[in-house]
Amino acid sequence: MQARLSSGHRSLRGLASTWTRTLGYHGPATMNDPAIPTDTLDRLKAIVGPRGYIADEAGKAAYLNDERDMFHGLSPLVLRPASTGEVAAIVTLCSEARVGIVPQGGNTGLVGGSVPTRSGSEVVVSLARMNKVRELDAINYTMTVEAGCVLAEVQTAAREASRLFPLSLAAEGSCQIGGNLSTNAGGTAVLRYGNAKDLVLGLEVVLASGEIWNGLRRLRKDNTGYDLKQLFLGAEGSLGVVTAAVLKLFPLPADCATALVAMPDVHAAPRLLAMLREVSGDTITTFEYMHRACLDVLAAYTDLADPFDEPYQHYALVELTSSRRDADLHPLLERALESAFEDGVAVNAVIASSGAQAKRLWRMRESLPEAQKNLGAGIKFDVSVPVSRVPEFILRATKFCEEAIEGARVVAFGHIGDGNVHFNLMQPEAADVASFLARGTEITTRVYDITAELDGSFSAEHGIGMLKKHELERYKSPIELQLMRTLKQTLDPHNIMNPGKVL
Numbered sequence: 001m002q003a004r005l006s007s008g009h010r011s012l013r014g015l016a017s018t019w020t021r022t023l024g025y026h027g028p029a030t031m032n033d034p035a036i037p038t039d040t041l042d043r044l045k046a047i048v049g050p051r052g053y054i055a056d057e058a059g060k061a062a063y064l065n066d067e068r069d070m071f072h073g074l075s076p077l078v079l080r081p082a083s084t085g086e087v088a089a090i091v092t093l094c095s096e097a098r099v100g101i102v103p104q105g106g107n108t109g110l111v112g113g114s115v116p117t118r119s120g121s122e123v124v125v126s127l128a129r130m131n132k133v134r135e136l137d138a139i140n141y142t143m144t145v146e147a148g149c150v151l152a153e154v155q156t157a158a159r160e161a162s163r164l165f166p167l168s169l170a171a172e173g174s175c176q177i178g179g180n181l182s183t184n185a186g187g188t189a190v191l192r193y194g195n196a197k198d199l200v201l202g203l204e205v206v207l208a209s210g211e212i213w214n215g216l217r218r219l220r221k222d223n224t225g226y227d228l229k230q231l232f233l234g235a236e237g238s239l240g241v242v243t244a245a246v247l248k249l250f251p252l253p254a255d256c257a258t259a260l261v262a263m264p265d266v267h268a269a270p271r272l273l274a275m276l277r278e279v280s281g282d283t284i285t286t287f288e289y290m291h292r293a294c295l296d297v298l299a300a301y302t303d304l305a306d307p308f309d310e311p312y313q314h315y316a317l318v319e320l321t322s323s324r325r326d327a328d329l330h331p332l333l334e335r336a337l338e339s340a341f342e343d344g345v346a347v348n349a350v351i352a353s354s355g356a357q358a359k360r361l362w363r364m365r366e367s368l369p370e371a372q373k374n375l376g377a378g379i380k381f382d383v384s385v386p387v388s389r390v391p392e393f394i395l396r397a398t399k400f401c402e403e404a405i406e407g408a409r410v411v412a413f414g415h416i417g418d419g420n421v422h423f424n425l426m427q428p429e430a431a432d433v434a435s436f437l438a439r440g441t442e443i444t445t446r447v448y449d450i451t452a453e454l455d456g457s458f459s460a461e462h463g464i465g466m467l468k469k470h471e472l473e474r475y476k477s478p479i480e481l482q483l484m485r486t487l488k489q490t491l492d493p494h495n496i497m498n499p500g501k502v503l
C-alpha cells in the first residue's frame with residue numbers, strides 16, 4: 001500500500017455560503033420603536049457591573065454579526081455575566097420587563113441563531129466569562145464545566161487528566177461548550193461517541209422565569225421521570241440559558257490508524273463502513289467521504305496533492321482508535337482493507353505510517369470548506385439520511401442539480417458515517433453569479449424534498465436559527481410542530497428566550 005505523506009496542521013474556521021449571504025437578514029432597523037427603556041438597561045448594567053457589559057457600537061459589532069456575515073442584528077446592550085447568579089438576575093429582570101434574550105457562545109453558529117433580530121428589543125447574553133472547569137472526576141469519567149468554556153480548552157483539561165472529551169469540530173478554537181450543547185453539535189467523532197447530546201450527564205439551566213434549575217447530576221443511571229436536560233440540548237437558546245454541564249469523559253486513545261481509501265463507486269461507501277465496523281471490533285472513529293471533485297479542488301488551491309498515483313471517483317478518510325496500547329490497529333486496518341479489496345468495496349488505500357502523515361490526511365478533509373470557496377458561489381446543504389441511503393441521496397441530488405444547471409459542479413463530502421453529507425453545488429465556471437444564485441430556492445427545495453423522500457433531515461448539524469425556520473414548517477409534521485410550540489409556550493410563556501429563532 002502507498003504511504004507517502006508529509007506533515008500538516010488542522011484548519012480552523014470559515015464555512016461561508018455565498019448563496020446564503022443573499023438570504024441574509026437585512027430587514028429594516030426598528031431600534032427606535034420597541035427599544036428597551038433606559039432604566040431597564042441601567043438595571044441590567046448594574047447586575048453585571050462595569051466589566052460585564054458592552055454598549056458601544058464598535059465593541060458590540062462582534063456579537064451582533066454572525067459567522068457567515070449573513071445576519072446583522074441590532075441590540076442596545078451585550079451583557080457578559082460572570083456567574084450563574086448574574087445570569088439568573090438578568091433573566092428575572094428581562095422576564096419582568098419582557099425583554100428578549102439572545103444567549104451567545106462563540107458565535108460560530110451557521111444559521112443565525114446566536115445574533116439578535118433587527119427589532120432592537122433583545123439583549124445579547126454572552127457566556128464567555130463563565131469559563132471555569134468546576135470539577136474533573138477522573139474516576140467517574142466526568143467533568144463539570146461552565147457554559148463559556150471554549151471547546152478546545154475542555155478537550156485540553158480532559159487530556160491533562162488522561163481523559164478524552166471526544167467532541168471535535170473545526171470551530172473548536174472559538175466555539176463554547178454551551179453553544180455546542182445548545183446546537184447539539186456533531187463533528188468528526190460522532191460515529192464512535194455520538195453527538196453533543198450523547199456526551200452530557202447533567203445540566204444547570206437558568207429558566208425563562210429566572211429560576212435556576214440545578215440538574216448537574218453525574219449519574220449514568222437515573223430513571224426518575226422525564227429526562228429534562230434533553231429539552232435544552234439542541235434548543236438553540238430558545239428554552240433557557242445553559243450555564244454549566246456535566247460532560248462524559250472517555251479513556252484517551254493510545255493507538256490510532258488512519259487511511260485514505262479509494263472506493264469503486266459511491267454504493268461501496270456504506271458497505272465499506274459496515275464491514276470495517278465488524279472487522280475492527282467497532283474501533284472505527286471516523287468515516288469521512290470525499291468525492292473526486294474534492295481532491296481536484298485541494299490539488300488546485302492547496303499544497304495537498306492527490307496521494308494516489310491514479311485518480312478515483314470516491315474516497316473515505318478512515319480512522320480506527322483504541323485506548324489499548326496493544327490494539328495493533330495498523331495491522332488490523334491493513335487486514336480489514338485487504339478484505340475490503342477482496343469484497344470489491346475498496347480499490348486502493350494509503351495508510352498513514354506516522355502522526356504527521358495522519359495529520360496530512362486529516363488536513364485534506366478539513367481544508368475542503370475553505371478550498372472550495374475558490375470555485376465561486378455555492379448553494380450548500382447540511383443534510384442527513386440513513387447511512388444505507390447515502391449513495392441514493394448523492395446520486396439523486398447530483399443528477400437533479402447537474403440537469404437543473406448546466407455546468408454546475410457538485411462537491412460532496414462529509415460525515416457519512418453518520419449519514420451526514422455536506423452537499424454543495426458550485427456555480428458553473430465563469431457563470432453569471434446572480435442568475436446562478438437566483439435558482440437557489442428552487443434547487444434547495446428539490447434537494448430537501450429528495451432528502452425527505454429518503455427519510456432524512458434538512459439540517460443534520462447546524463440547527464434552525466433564523467435561516468431554516470421556513471424548512472422546519474415545511475418538513476416537520478403538524479403534530480411535531482404542535483408539541484414543539486407547546487413546550488416553548490410552557491417553558492417560555494412570554495417568548496423572551498431567543499425570540500424569532502427555531503419556531
Ligand SMILES: Cc1cc2nc3c(=O)[nH]c(=O)nc-3n(C[C@H](O)[C@H](O)[C@H](O)COP(=O)(O)OP(=O)(O)OC[C@H]3O[C@@H](n4cnc5c(N)ncnc54)[C@H](O)[C@@H]3O)c2cc1C
Pocket residue numbers: 012013014015067102103104105106107108109110112113114115127147168169170171174175176177178179180181182183184185186187188236237238240241242243461462465498501
Ligand atoms: C469552521 C466551522 C466548522 C463547523 N463545524 C461544525 C461541525 O463539524 N459540526 C457541527 O455540529 N457544527 C459545526 N459548526 C457550527 C458551530 O461551530 C457549532 O454549531 C457550535 O456548536 C456553535 O457553538 P458556539 O459556542 O459558537 O455557539 P453560538 O454560535 O454562539 O450559538 C449557537 C446557538 O446556541 C445558542 N447558545 C449558545 N450558547 C448558549 C447557552 N449557553 N445557553 C443556551 N443557548 C446557547 C445560541 O443562542 C444559538 O442559537 C462549524 C462552524 C464553523 C464556523
